[in-house]
Amino acid sequence: MQITKQSIIGDVLDAAPDTAVFFLEMGMHCLGCPSARGESIEQACAVHGTDADELVEKINAHLADEA
Numbered sequence: 563m564q565i566t567k568q569s570i571i572g573d574v575l576d577a578a579p580d581t582a583v584f585f586l587e588m589g590m591h592c593l594g595c596p597s598a599r600g601e602s603i604e605q606a607c608a609v610h611g612t613d614a615d616e617l618v619e620k621i622n623a624h625l626a627d628e629a
Contacts, residue, residue: 565621567614572599588612
């Protein structure tokens with residue numbers, strides 16, 4: 563699975579629940595919220611003032627290590 567800034571958070575969490583820690587680290591503590599699960603990574607990062615590219619890189623590195 564390759565994650566991009568356009569990936570929907572709910573889809574990422576459904577496919578790889580262990581990635582929740584990366585969202586929590588950026589301050590996104592409402593992962594169960596319907597609107598949060600429907601946002602793209604880019605949208606969530608904009609709201610939380612974090613770097614979407616950095617988050618995507620961390621998640622993809624984690625998923626590559628798991629493979």
